[in-house]
Amino acid sequence: MKISLSINGTSYDTDVEPRLLLVHLLRDVAGLTGTHIGCETSICGACTVMINGKTAKSCCVLAVQADGAEVTTIEGMAQDGQLHPVQEAFWEKHGLQCGYCTPGMIMAVCGLLKDNPNPTDDQIRHGIEGNLCRCTGYQNIVEAVKYSAEKLNAQK
C-alpha cells in the first residue's frame, strides 16, 4: 500500500505491506533506529513516539494507520544541535544507564508534561507507567521529569 507521512518534518512516500508495523517503518525504512523495540506487545514503551502530537507505542500501530500523520521520534527532539530540555534533564539527573528505554521514556515524558506541566511525584510515576526501565529504579527518571518541568515552564 502506498502511504505518505511526515517523520520529524521530512516527508516519506513509500509502498509498504499492510502488516508492516510503524516501528519497523521507522527503523528499517526511514533508518531512524533511536526508536527501540523491547517487547512488541505494547508493554515496555521502548518504541514510544509522537503521532500528531500524542504519544503512541509504535510497535502497536500499523504503518498504514500512520498514513498522512506527522510522526516525531527521538531523533526529532534536539533542535539546531541543542538538546531538548527533557533530553538535557535526563543527562543532568542521571536518568539513564544502558539507555535502551531512554528514547521511549523521553517521548513519554514529553507527552506527560504536555498534558500536565506541573506533575507531582505520584503523577509522574503513574504518568510513565507505560514505560519500563530495568536499570534506574525510576528514581532519577522522576528527578529528570521534575527538572524538565522546571526548564520547560521557565521557557514559557
Add this chain to the structure above:
Amino acid sequence: MSFLAKYIGQKVKRTEDPRLVKGIGHYVDDIKLADTLHVVILRSQYAHAKIVSINTDAAKTSPGVVAVYTGADVAGKVGFVPCAAALPGLNVPKYPVLADGKVAFVGQPIAAVVATDKYKARDAADLIEVDYDPLDVVTDAEASAQSDSPVIHEEFGTNVAFTHQAGTGDIDSAFAQADKIVKEKLNHQRLAPISMEPRGVLAHYLPGEEQMTLWSSTQIPHLMRTQVAIMLGMAENRLRVITPEVGGGFGCKLNVYSEEALLGWIAMQVHKPVKWIESRRENFQATIHGRAQVGTCEIAVKNDGTLLGLRYNVTADLGAYLQLLTPAIPTLTGLMLSGCYKIPAIQMNCVGVFTNKMSTDAYRGAGRPEATYLVERMMDCVALELKMDPVELRRKNMPKPSEFPFPTATGLFYDSGDYEKALDKALAMADYQKLRAEQAEARKQGRLIGIGVSTYVEICAMGPSIALPAGGWESATVRVEPTGKVTVLTGVSPHGQGEETAFAQIIGDMLGIDMNDVLVIHGDTSIVQYGIGTFGSRGLAVGGAALVKAAEKVVAKAKTLAAHLLQTDEASLTFENGKFVGAPNDKSVSIQEVALAAYIPHNVPEDFEPGLTATHFFEPKNFTFPSGTHICVSEVDRETGDVKILRYIAVDDCGNQINPMIVQGQIHGGIAQGMAQALFEEVVYDENGQLLTGELMDYAVPKAHQLPFFELDHTVTPTDVNPLGAKGVGEAGTIGSTPATANSVIDALAPFGVTHVDLPLRPEKLWKLMNN
C-alpha cells in the same frame, strides 16, 4: 592516589549520555549492513520430547527464504554450547545449537530460517512441521532428584548434575551445643533478568580474508570470541567480536548461547551478513533465568543470641542444560553463608538437578542474593524465637573492624568492613526506636506496619584468577597519542555502568588532563587487548585497577623522557596537573609535550623506546566485600493484601567512590530488582513445562508507581585489594533489598502469627494468609 581530585569522587555527568538521549547510539539491531539476511529460530513447543521428524519443504520454498537449517545440518559442524564451570564429577549434557533428535525445554532451538526480511522468515518458520513424541516431564527440582523421576539425559541415568559440599567448622558439635535450633524451608523463586534490550547477533563472514565479525549484545566479548571460535573450529584471531551499545545485561549476557555460534556458522554458509534479534517471548524462554534454589536452613544458636552454626541443605534447579556458569552459581551461595556474622561452623549440602526448563545462571548477584536472603531471613526467625530485637541479634554477631581481614567458615577472608557503622547510620536515618513505637501504636489500631532490616556483605570484584574458570584479571591500555589526546582500551565491557565516564575521570586526574580529552574504547576484540568483561561488580574494582596501573607505567615512562627534555635528574621531578616540574629552577614540560617528543624521538635518551603507551593486566589478590544495611518500612492492606512501601533506607559501603552519582544509580536499580523479587516477580512453568510467564504481560517487571523513593547514604571503608580502594557496587542493591523488603512485609504480618512466607509476596498470597 588522592581522592579529592578534580574528577575522582565528583558527580560528573556521563560522557555516554549525549548519544543515548539523542537515540543515535548503536545497539546490535541498529547496525545495518547491506544485503543482510534475517534469521528466525523455530523453538520447541514441548518441554520434553523426541523429535520424530521435521519437514522443512514448505518453508524452503516460501517467498524470500534463502535457507532452512535443522540439527542434522549442524551436527558435527558446530560445537556444543559451552559450560565453563568445572565441579568434580559434574555431568555435562551435550547441548547442540539446534536440537538433535530431542528437546528438553520449551524454547529450545530446533530450526533456523534465513530469509531476505524478518517478516518472511517468520512466515516460513510457521510452515515448518515438527512431529514430536512427548516424554514425561519434570519441572519440580526436588522431585527431579528422586529416583522415580523421568530422567532428562539418559546417559547419566539420573537428573543429578552434581553434589557439592561447602563450609568448615565442627557442625555437629555446634548443633549439639545449641540452646535452640531454628529451622525453616525457603524457596528462592526463579527470576528472569529482562534486560530491556533482548539479545541479538549480527554475523558477517568474508570468505576471501577468512575472517568473521560477530556483533553481539554481550558482557564478555573476548570470552565469547574464544568460545565461538572453538565451536566453529575457527582460529580465534580470525574472529572479531564487537559489542556495541548493550541495553542492559544483569548477568544474562554473561554467557555464550546457541545463537552466537549458529549465526556465525550460517554467515559462513550464505556469505552474507545474517542477523537475529531475540523477541521478548524468546527472551523469556531461552535467555538464562536466575535464582531457583529450594532448601532448608538450620541455625544453631545460644540463648543469648550467639550464633554457633548454620546448615543449608539445598536443591538447585539448573534447568535442562548447563550454560556457561550454571553449576557455579550455587557454589557462590555456599561461599557467602556467613553473611556479616561470626558463625564458627557452616555447612552447605547442595544437589544440582536438571529440570525441563531453561537453564539458570548468573542473574544480578548470582548466588549471593540467595545466601543473603537465606541468612537475613533466618536472622529474623532466630530473633523471633529468642524474643530478641532483630537488630541486636545482628549486632551481637558482627565482627569488629579490628577483626579484618575476617576469616569465615566458608573459607573466605573478608578484606575490610565496619558493619556497625552502616547499621547505626541506617538506624539513625530510620529513627528505628521511634519506628518500633509507631508500629506498636499502629498495630493497636489494626494497621499492619512492618519493619525489615537486612545487613549484608557480598563478594565482588571477581576476582582472583584461581577462583574463576577463565581467569579473573582485567586489562587496560593507556595510549597517549602524539597530540596529547589519550585513548584507553579496556577489557571490561560496560552496558550501562558508565565506565566510559568513570575511566575518563581516573585518567583525567592521573594524567592531569581534561577528561574530555580521553576516549574510552571497549567491546571490540580486534582493537582491545584480551579482557574478561563486565560482571560480578568487577568493572571498576578490577578493570579500573588495571587502568591505574597502566597509567602509572605511562607516567613513569613520560617522566624519564621529561627529565631528559628538562636536562635534570628524574628523581627531582614532580608530576602535578599534567606537568613535570624540575628542581632546582622549576622548568616544566607538559605530558602532551612529552608525548609528542616520544613519537618524534629526535631528542630522547639513549635506548629510549619511542611512543607513549602502556598495557597492564591486573590480577587481584582477593575478592572485595562491600557491605551495608537496608531498612524497609511497609504496610500491608488488611482488606486487599496490597503492600505499600512506606520508606526505604539504604546505607551501602562500596569503598571509595569514583563517581557518586553513578554509584547511587547502581544502588537505585539494584534495590528495584531485589524489591521486585520480594514483591512481584516469578518465572512460572506449569507441570507440563509450559512457560506461563512468557511475556511482559505476565511477568511483573515493576513500573515506576510500584516502587518507592529510596533514601540513600553510605559509609566508606576502602579495600587494599586494589589501588582505587573501590569494592564494586553493581549488585549491592539487589542483594540487600530482597531480604529487607521480605522481612518488613513478614514483620507486618506478625499479628497473624506469620513467621515466614515464600516470595514473591503478592497480594493474593498475603490475603489468603490473613483470611485463612
